[in-house]
Amino acid sequence: MPKDSGIGASSKRREDVRFLTGNGNYTDDHSMQGEAHAVMVRSNVAHGKILSIDTSAVENMPGVLAVFTGEDFVEVGGNPAGWLIHSRDGEPMREPKRPVLAHGKVRHVGDAYAAIIAETVQQGRDAAEALAAATEIEELPAVVNMAAAVANADNRVHDEIPDNLCFDWGWIEDNRDAVDQALKDAPHVTTLELVNNRLVPNAMEPRSSIGEYYSSDDSYKLTTTSQNPHLTKLLVCAFVLGIPEHKMTVVAPDVGGGFGSKIYHYGEEALVLVAAKKLRRPVRWTAERSESFLSDAHGRDHVTTIEVGATLDGEILAIRTNTLANVGAYLSNFSTATPTFLHGTLMAGPYKVPHVYVNLKAVFTNTAPVDAYRGAGRPEATYSIERAVDKMARELKLDPVEVRRKNLLTPDQFPYTTPVALVYDTGNYQATLDKALELADYAGFEARAAESKSRGKLRGMGLSTWIEACGIAPSHLVGQLGSRVGLYDAATVRVNATGSISVMVGAHSHGQGHETVFAQIVADKLGIDEGAVDIVHGDTSKIPFGMGSYGSRSLAVCGSAMDRAMDKIIAKGKKIAAHMLEASEGDIVFEDGSFKVEGTDKAKAFGEIAFAAYVPHNYPLEEVEPGLEETAFYDPNNFTYPAGAYLCEVEVDPDTGVVEVVAFTCADDFGNVMNPMIVEGQVHGGVVQGIGQAMIENTTYDENGQLMSGSYMDYAMPRADDVPMITVDHSCATPCTHNPLGVKGCGEAGAIGSPPALVNAVIDALNRGGHDVAHIDMPVTPSRVWSAMNG
Structure with a gap:
């Protein structure tokens, strides 16, 4: 018989109620009082030298509040790659700076080299069109074919990289001679040349970001379509804009599909934050579908x-x-x-x-x-x-x-x-x-x-x-291989005084059903109703530092952290139950939502233990702190x-x-x-x-x-x-x-x-x-x- 609840049950997705009734809470649904709108000015040539940008041509146009160009971001950092790869000869990869806005050169069609901040989107579009007309770009030969890019030393995407090669990687280099010999000796060798075609992710929801700045405490808030809000926060704060981390909150509400394309930090996220500070008002940017084709990260190729x-x-x-x-x-x-x-x-x-x-x-x-x-x-x-x-x-x-x-x-x-x-x-x-x-x-x-x-x-x-x-995983190994971040995850399980549970998870849900499945796991392990479990994700001010959702890691890594946190909850509950039941802690077992004295009918329900943790009238205060909340980090091996x-x-x-x-x-x-x-x-x-x-x-x-x-x-x-x-x-x-x-x-x-x-x-x-x-x-x-x- 199929299970009707808990692990292994086909519980209906609780999040679908809001999605299917038009009550999803997406970034572009957030309406901010006094908000302005950002429109990106993008290159219409694949490769070109920026000779001049005449911002004066648009500064007095109706509704225009500010104009930004690459010049405004020369002093800030670049958006880094997350992994440092070494070539076969031991040399580190070539890593050119990826600026917020292109400076000096544009390097692909859709490369943003300026941004208009205006009262309305249409006013921003009008000004963006005018600014494009007032910009002089000397078109250069484009490098498109990969074989030609490596062979032509003079036609460079980045002037400092003569052969357009980021790295030449071998894995595992010590295997090379043995493989060569094995192929030479093989009775039959099949050779195949193939192309893994380039794809555009095309999530249902285009990328969108809203930047807010609070002058009262010099803090920022970024609401954005991200699979990985903590990573976005880390990149913006530590590498791109230099904002102290405790002064930044990143919120990723409902996200309508990611498929990988929303793991990364994009320049528009930094742009709206800088613009919000300059104007002292919220600044919103939402991509048109045509922008997504041009500027979202593509796949394969x-x-x-x-x-x-x-x-x-x-x-x-x-x-x-x-x-x-x-x-x-x-x-x-x-x-x-x-x-x-x-x-x-x-x-x-x-x-x-x-x-x-x-x-x-x-x-x-x-x-x-x-x-x-x-x-x-x-x-x-x-x-x-x-x-x-x-x-x-x-x-x-x-x-x-x-x-x-x-x-x-x-x-x-x-x-x-x-x-x-x-x-x-x-x-x-x-x-x-x-x-x-x-x-x-x-x-x-x-x-x-x-x-x-x-x-x-x-x-x-x-x-x-x-x-x-x-x-x-694990972090210590991927660190040796070049990863610049850890790859653990985290969860906080908070048992409320009345026995309901809030679980704050580092993973982010953008269509996978985390709110349903995580609740099933918690309910199954703690013996409570799934409806009593609330899953909180996507807000860096509420959740522990986690590494988001991608690579099918949510359950294996974040789910395991959640399981460990529940182990801590149960262990503490046993101490409380032993005191209340006047038994040895070693005699307490947790089964079917109750703490029981093994071999007897003496028991306390999970809710009773939770209430005692918050109303500690009969409580082992000398051994256990009040409250019932635990956090666990999990780094797979x-x-x-x-x-x-x-x-x-x-x-x-x-x-x-x-x-x-x-x-x-x-x-x-x-x-x-x-x-x-x-x-x-x-x-x-x-x-x-x-x-x-x-x-x-x-x-x-x-x-x-x-x-x-x-x-x-x-x-x-x-x-x-x-x-x-x-x-x-x-x-x-x-x-x-x-x-x-x-x-x-x-x-x-x-x-x-x-x-x-x-x-x-x-x-x-x-x-x-x-x-x-x-x-x-x-x-x-x-x-x-x-x-x-x-x-």
Whole structure:
């Protein structure tokens, strides 16, 4: 019987009541008395030298209150990258300053070089248009293609970086010779060149920020669309503006989707704070959708050559990759970690590969910055491996299922140390593969293919077996690898006098259902009703210092901190109960919401202990302080490793190249599942985003650096009719061995496993139809598929 409450129950999302009734509390919903409006003036050329900006042309226009340019921010700091990466030769990466507003040069279309503060948005837009006309920018040749950017020493995105190379990274450098030799000796080597196409995140809610300044105590408040309010506060205070941390509050209310693009600090957040102080009134900025296309951090954008050495019966001997990774015009906060330690360390996949070496060059171009997007490095690694393994199986005329089965790690091999320095603690990859084959009716595929052929369609099936690393940790290790922040999280559990509970968490919810799931965990552990638990997040003045939500870390890291805080609550409750029940503390057990004297019927309900903590008339004051509130920080000692097997079934119209996804099956191992309904929804969302990347989404710049896909007229987002019903299973679970909840993370899985499964299915369909096609780069649009079929 399904549970109706607590851990494992499909409790309805409590936050949906406000979201579905139009009562969400988003940044742009906040109305401030006397607020002014910021409008950014953005470059319409990809690369140019700023010769002059005539601010006098707009200062007296109607409604204009202030004009800011890059000159106003020369003395302040820059927005830093969160990870310092060293090249193979030991040299630190090149890290040019990322200013609040461009100064001296503009480096991508949409690069903001000035800002207008006006009484109304329309007045600001009018002034911004006039200021753009009064600005002289000498257009320079744009650097767009990564290979050309590295080869051309004279055409520089940043004048001080002659080869446009941020770093040349090798992982692990000591593996290199062994991998080279293994590939040289391998009976068969598969080589594949592929592109992981650039994406625009396109969250439902565009970025928005409101800056406030209080002259009474020289303090600031930033309300903003952030997945990570404490990190935003840290970056603004410590690096960009130099505001003392105790003088700054960052609030991230409801956030309508992030997918990674709202982890980072953006210049507009600093701009509204400076403007608010200057004008002594609140200043608001909200992006237009066209601005989001131009200025939000994009995702993916890798060009990779992967080589897989194998025996003639399909045993993988070695993997080597060489990748160019686009970081755009500036380094965003996670842009250096995403293609390195979130990508290269997963290049063994779920396989027992003896030798792996990864070389990656991060390249500056005159395009929007590129950073973490749902999956962040893990989809790029999985796509390379799973496409190459499929191609290898085809070249060797082997069954792609059996090739994977031969190479998958088996349960008796855990814990398993990969050649790229991760330690997988637990898993059962054979079980998820078997479950996926069962649920997808793999055995009945040939009959379905024959039926499709009778209708003139080509049917194909593609497989992807994947693994990811979540809950980035531990801090002492990532610090050695270059992280400039800790990667713990925190929670405060406050039991109120009447027994209700407020939980302040460092993680931030922007669609995942934290308010529901965290309450389930607390209610389950403390034996109280879920409705008595309130989850507080997103306000740095209320929550302990945490590192936000991304990388499927919320439950594994922040949830574990919350669990530890509850352990402290229970331990203190036992002391109080022992006194009240006149028993030894060692004889007190906590079960079903009551503190009991073991072996007797003497007990005190949780609410009674809470009341006694705040009204300590009968209380061990000499041993225990009044009150019942505890805080815990949790720093994991390893990543968590969700894994799974995905099967995609497609039909291809050979006359038009149109691909239809007719079935999609996911068998995942997420460890212990807290809320099955929410997990299923997370997988659905990730798969849809993966299908979008594989089939229709693509960000394109022309040779002059002009964004050719800057609106929904040009950038195709997946719609309901692009997606089939998705079968989701998480029954083959192996609990994580090193966090108290046994959870692994589920938020990115769908976006990681689905692109290679879909592309593999298309290649399979074409080959079954007699077309010798080895590869098609994403997105597999009708024109690309038709061209591949027709040579």
